[in-house]
Amino acid sequence: MAARKVSASVPPPTRIRTETHLGLVRRARRMNRTLTVAFPEVYCELDFSTPLELSVATILSAQCTDVRVNQVTPALFARYRSALDYAQADRTELEEMIRSTGFYRNKANSIIGLGQALVERFDGEVPGRLADLVTLPGFGRKTANVVLGNAFGVPGITVDTHFGRLVRRWRWTDETDPVKVEHAVGALFERKEWTDLSHRVIFHGRRVCHARKPACGVCILCKDCPSSGTGPMDKLEAAALVKGPETDHLLALAGIGD
Numbered sequence: 260m261a262a263r264k265v266s267a268s269v270p271p272p273t274r275i276r277t278e279t280h281l282g283l284v285r286r287a288r289r290m291n292r293t294l295t296v297a298f299p300e301v302y303c304e305l306d307f308s309t310p311l312e313l314s315v316a317t318i319l320s321a322q323c324t325d326v327r328v329n330q331v332t333p334a335l336f337a338r339y340r341s342a343l344d345y346a347q348a349d350r351t352e353l354e355e356m357i358r359s360t361g362f363y364r365n366k367a368n369s370i371i372g373l374g375q376a377l378v379e380r381f382d383g384e385v386p387g388r389l390a391d392l393v394t395l396p397g398f399g400r401k402t403a404n405v406v407l408g409n410a411f412g413v414p415g416i417t418v419d420t421h422f423g424r425l426v427r428r429w430r431w432t433d434e435t436d437p438v439k440v441e442h443a444v445g446a447l448f449e450r451k452e453w454t455d456l457s458h459r460v461i462f463h464g465r466r467v468c469h470a471r472k473p474a475c476g477v478c479i480l481c482k483d484c485p486s487s488g489t490g491p492m493d494k495l496e497a498a499a500l501v502k503g504p505e506t507d508h509l510l511a512l513a514g515i516g517d
């Protein structure tokens with residue numbers, strides 16, 4: 260099959276340009292259901308067993324892959340078991356343990372500051388409220404929502420670089436400010452969907468809908484995506500772009516493979 264011409268900025272079809280709010284809600288929810296077929300099991304890709312571990316892992320994940328963070332955290336979590344341990348950490352030792360995640364001096368500051376703040380203000384426990392979490396060193400709204408959604412089961416939308424990029428590509432919103440994106444997308448879905456929706460969108464961004472060359476030709480969302488054609492439409496060319504553990508499943512859905 261001949262590859263369709265690839266364009267960096269594909270104009271949206273008329274049906275998207277004239278879409279009503281109700282039409283957008285229906286399309287967004289349909290896309291979420293389709294993503295559930297693509298990614299039936301979603302989860303936080305950072306390894307953790309407590310809210311404190313997830314807080315530290317999320318701080319380390321800034322400008323770093325989750326895979327790299329997961330290589331560093333087993334030794335870190337074995338060495339530092341409580342907020343007090345982090346509060347009293349030897350800075351040089353801590354920096355050395357997290358050096359490979361990048362920006363390790365800033366991250367060490369945040370982690371020691373986090374330990375101190377938890378000991379001083381929250382009896383050493385990570386609080387389960389957004390208003391408290393955003394006061395902690397190293398915590399922005401994104402980090403707070405990751406911890407709330409995954410360690411406390413409180414629904415939250417995580418607007419990371421993938422999430423913001425994809426929802427604009429899909430014309431769910433034109434907003435660029437992460438808080439405005441969070442509110443705009445949150446309004447399209449039931450609250451109980453927010454955490455898993457965030458995971459699905461981020462999974463799709465990491466595995467299929469890449470920033471520079473999305474795998475449009477094998478993308479299960481093609482029918483509802485106004486940016487379809489931004490990447491190669493040729494199935495084999497697109498198939499080579501898919502990454503991650505669900506690759507066989509995603510390609511089978513596209514009619515490739517067994």
Ligand code: SF4
Pocket residue numbers: 428467468469473474475476478479480481484485486487488489490
């Ligand atoms: S069709 Fe292309 S641009 Fe649209 S979601 Fe799929 S990979 Fe991304």
